[in-house]
Amino acid sequence: xxxxxxxxxxxxxxxxxxxLEAEYLTLPKNVNLFTIISSDSFLGLVRTGxxxxxxxxxxxxxxxxxxxxxxxxxGSIITNLNSTEYEVIAKEETKIILIDYNRLYQNDYSKxxxxxxxxxxxxxxxxxxxxxxxxxxxxxTKKTIRNKLLEYxxxxxxxxxxxxxxxxxSFTELADYLAVDRCAMSRELKYMKEEGFIKISSRRITLMY
Amino acid sequence: xxxxxxxxxxxxxxxxxxxLEAEYLTLPKNVNLFTIISSDSFLGLVRTGxxxxxxxxxxxxxxxxxxxxxxxxxGSIITNLNSTEYEVIAKEETKIILIDYNRLYQNDYSKxxxxxxxxxxxxxxxxxxxxxxxxxxxxxTKKTIRNKLLEYxxxxxxxxxxxxxxxxxSFTELADYLAVDRCAMSRELKYMKEEGFIKISSRRITLMY
DNA sequence: AACTTAATGTTGCAATTGCAACATTAACGA
DNA sequence: TCGTTAATGTTGCAATTGCAACATTAAGTT
Numbered sequence: 001x002x003x004x005x006x007x008x009x010x011x012x013x014x015x016x017x018x019x020l021e022a023e024y025l026t027l028p029k030n031v032n033l034f035t036i037i038s039s040d041s042f043l044g045l046v047r048t049g050x051x052x053x054x055x056x057x058x059x060x061x062x063x064x065x066x067x068x069x070x071x072x073x074x075g076s077i078i079t080n081l082n083s084t085e086y087e088v089i090a091k092e093e094t095k096i097i098l099i100d101y102n103r104l105y106q107n108d109y110s111k112x113x114x115x116x117x118x119x120x121x122x123x124x125x126x127x128x129x130x131x132x133x134x135x136x137x138x139x140x141t142k143k144t145i146r147n148k149l150l151e152y153x154x155x156x157x158x159x160x161x162x163x164x165x166x167x168x169x170s171f172t173e174l175a176d177y178l179a180v181d182r183c184a185m186s187r188e189l190k191y192m193k194e195e196g197f198i199k200i201s202s203r204r205i206t207l208m209y
Numbered sequence: 210x211x212x213x214x215x216x217x218x219x220x221x222x223x224x225x226x227x228x229l230e231a232e233y234l235t236l237p238k239n240v241n242l243f244t245i246i247s248s249d250s251f252l253g254l255v256r257t258g259x260x261x262x263x264x265x266x267x268x269x270x271x272x273x274x275x276x277x278x279x280x281x282x283x284g285s286i287i288t289n290l291n292s293t294e295y296e297v298i299a300k301e302e303t304k305i306i307l308i309d310y311n312r313l314y315q316n317d318y319s320k321x322x323x324x325x326x327x328x329x330x331x332x333x334x335x336x337x338x339x340x341x342x343x344x345x346x347x348x349x350t351k352k353t354i355r356n357k358l359l360e361y362x363x364x365x366x367x368x369x370x371x372x373x374x375x376x377x378x379s380f381t382e383l384a385d386y387l388a389v390d391r392c393a394m395s396r397e398l399k400y401m402k403e404e405g406f407i408k409i410s411s412r413r414i415t416l417m418y
Numbered sequence: 419a420a421c422t423t424a425a426t427g428t429t430g431c432a433a434t435t436g437c438a439a440c441a442t443t444a445a446c447g448a
Numbered sequence: 449t450c451g452t453t454a455a456t457g458t459t460g461c462a463a464t465t466g467c468a469a470c471a472t473t474a475a476g477t478t
Contacts, residue, residue, distance in 0.1 A: 063350055065343070077336050079343060105329060119328050120314060126335040127286050133342035134274075134288060140349035141272055141388040143466070144434070172455060179350040181436045186457060188434095352436070353464070381425060390466045395427060397464095 003071050004045055006121050012114040019112070023098045027051075033088035033096075040081040041101040044074045049094025053079055054087045064176050067169060073125050076101055140179055145188045148178045153198070157207055167203040212280050213254055215330050221323040228321070232307045236260075242297035242305075249290040250310040253283045258303025262288055263296045273385050276378060282334050285310055349388055354397045357387045362407070366416055376412040 005013045027033060027049070034040075046068050053066040053074060065086070068074055075098075076082065104122075135155055142148045152174075156165040167174060171189075175182035192198050199206040214222045236242060236258070243249075255277050262274040262283060274295070277283055284307075285291065344364055351357045361383075365374040376383060380398075384391035401407050408415040 078339055080340060105333075116325065116328070119325070119332065123328065123332060123335065124314075126332065126339065129339050130287055130335065130342060131289060133339060133346060137342060137345055137349065140346065143388070143390075146434095170455070171457095179352070181352075182456085183437080183458080184435050187459085190457080355464095379425070380427095391426085392428080392467080393465050396429085399427080 004073055004118070004121050004125065006117075008114050008117050008121075012112075015112070016115060016118055017097065017099075019115070020099045020103050025096050025098060027090035027094045027096065029090055029092050031090050033090075034081075034086075037098070039100075040076055042075045043077050043099045043101050043104060044088075045097040045099075046070055046072045046074070047095040047097060049096075050091040051094055051096070052089050052091055053081075054089055055085050056087070063179070064169070064173055067173075073122075073129075077104075078126070078129050136177070145178070145180050145185055146192065148180065149185070149188065149192070152178065153205060153207055163207045165205050165207075167205065170203075213282055213327070213330050213334065215326075217323050217326050217330075221321075224321070225324060225327055226306065226308075228324070229308045229312050234305050234307060236299035236303045236305065238299055238301050240299050242299075243290075243295075246307070248309075249285055251284045252286050252308045252310050252313060253297075254306040254308075255279055255281045255283070256304040256306060258305075259300040260303055260305070261298050261300055262290075263298055264294050265296070272388070273378070273382055276382075282331075282338075286313075287335070287338050345386070354387070354389050354394055355401065357389065358394070358397065358401070361387065362414060362416055372416045374414050374416075376414065379412075 005016075008016070025033075025036065027036070033051075048070055051066075051068040051072070051074065052064055053068070055063045055065050065079055066072075066074060074088070079086070081088070139148050139151045139155075142151050153165060156167075157163055160166075169177070171186065172182055175185045178185065189198075189200065193200060196208055198208060214225075217225070234242075234245065236245070242253075242260075257279055260275075260277040260281070260283065262277070264272045264274050274288055275281075275283060283297070288295070290297070348357050348360045348364075351360050362374060365376075366372055369375075378386070380395065381391055384394045387394065398407075398409065402409060405417055407417060
């Protein structure tokens, strides 16, 4: 895991947040961030709780763009939020920090050695975000629901190092993530169970191959 | 466009490249970078020419991960290349610079003020890469070939600011990009032409809606 | 120009999928 | 605990798509 403040002590952390005029916010459960603030040019950091970035497009489709937990970074540096199509929803009470995105670039803080560390961390986080996107693209690129599921399961299993994995979200959300019809996915999972490929009990899935 | 050396003069550019022990390479047409070098932990910069990062997965599918021209940045900071599945192919003779990825993080160059600028540029480039990925995900998320095509055309048209757009790659490559069967895509394009949605002459496409 | 190779176009057909409509179960709030 | 809402499961059916096989055209090479 990469944290924005990795290798930066609490004191310097505070200095950075002050330099950048960071803003502290608490989002109640099920509240959309954009009902509280209007700007979309920020770098956000989840302190505690859980956030989802959700896109509702004109044809009524709903997609989870990101599912964010403690220490996760979000904002227009990562997702173009400048559209009414996006919602940033707290799935539970969530504490966040917002940093004006422009301040990151405007000033030259290179004289503060810890700021350089901060930038390095940010770089690493962005690299990870790209990797996340690449993985999703990898999955979406598969031509059948079964192959999308298998690719996804394979990745999760690899991350966890076992053949048993826990879905980080619900089946409804999984269907969104894979960009397939939930019912069709449910049917495919049934077939895969029947053929002995996988075992499912609630969100625990075991690969049998 | 964002360049790695934006706002850095030639002299300091040279210093940075020296600090980072950058390596200069020329790739002949149709040559895979990995037939020349073995390391995959680098940050690459295209000086002139054209590169494609292509993935061949185990089931024989071929996908263009990236299509890179002058000033484009590539490497494991953006795409996990640590797999024999990837090829970095020069579509024409291409000059590149390679920087050992680890050197970016290992040392503390914050004393060089231009290095901070360099990091900022890199940050901006990564942000753009994420945006690229998000756009592709947006497209791949559409459920029909027609909607994928329309979403893609819409984005290109928006970029160009007109209803007429030029495909940056061939139809075969477009099918890869959209992750659909080329023949099925060709059929769909025919229908769209017949219905008067679009006009096509070679790679120039005009939106009629 | 002749030849080779790559790209594009076309179509029938079977497989996969989305959609709709509904049943069942789980989760949640009063 | 009851009632409500959200999540999950199920299935028929029509639409979409991938696949295969082949024709045509364009591009590249000698």
